[in-house]
Ligand SMILES: O=P(O)(O)OC[C@H]1O[C@](O)(COP(=O)(O)O)[C@@H](O)[C@@H]1O
């Protein structure tokens with residue numbers, strides 16, 4: 001089996017197991033992970049599951065997780081970056097969570113231009129997995145159920161954007177950004193639920209903009225370059241959308257460390273251009 005097929009299949013199978021057993025981890029204790037973020041038992045549980053399965057593959061040479069301080073050497077092969085459980089703070093309130101995976105051909109540090117695949121799993125009312133790969137023309141969505149992964153559809157971003165999901169408390173965001181948000185929210189329906197994967201799925205389905213800007217709490221934005229921002233940017237750009245940190249595509253961001261963060265905007269081209277036009281004048 002092709003190396004990339006091994007990785008995709010392993011993520012699908014492990015995601016099935018996560019989906020089935022997540023309820024056992026809903027009431028999770030909270031501690032702190034490598035990037036100083038809240039870490040739940042469920043985060044650690046999911047990280048161990050994906051590590052056990054992925055590190056056993058010949059295709060995987062390095063396992064790099066949001067939940068671990070350092071990269072784990074697994075021999076020859078691709079570098080796999082992973083957010084085992086995205087939006088884990090949503091578990092306690094029984095809201096959607098996800099898993100995000102990036103596959104790099106080059107050793108880290110690397111920009112998103114070295115990605116050759118990215119995947120996102122959404123554990124919502126049902127479980128889906130969206131896969132973008134260099135060696136495939138289309139971005140494929142799978143429905144994961146009863147241990148099987150059915151091809152469910154091809155992704156393309158709707159031209160006419162409908163929704164917007166912007167993070168951050170207003171007092172903690174720049175005045176300029178709040179002005180932009182006010183303008184954009186005139187015509188777009190608010191859709192923000194606190195898990196990047198779930199909020200981005202709204203944008204992928206209906207068109208629009210998802211953004212986690214720099215705030216006084218997170219001066220570099222909250223989302224991690226290797227585990228969230230860049231793999232999702234790869235996916236969005238593969239289906240005709242765009243990404244930005246405010247000035248450039250997220251795929252050109254040069255990360256300063258394994259747990260580097262970046263302001264993150266993902267969505268339709270015209271909305272990303274408005275973000276850049278606004279941020280470009282330093283507001
Ligand atoms: O609570 P906030 O500040 O709105 O942040 C929500 C963001 O934090 C995250 O939960 C961080 O991800 P993790 O749960 O993987 O740490 C994102 O999924 C989400 O977009």
Ligand SMILES: [Mg+2]
Nearest residue numbers: 083086087228
């Ligand atoms: Mg996350």
Ligand SMILES: [Mg+2]
Nearest residue numbers: 083085086087
């Ligand atoms: Mg996480």
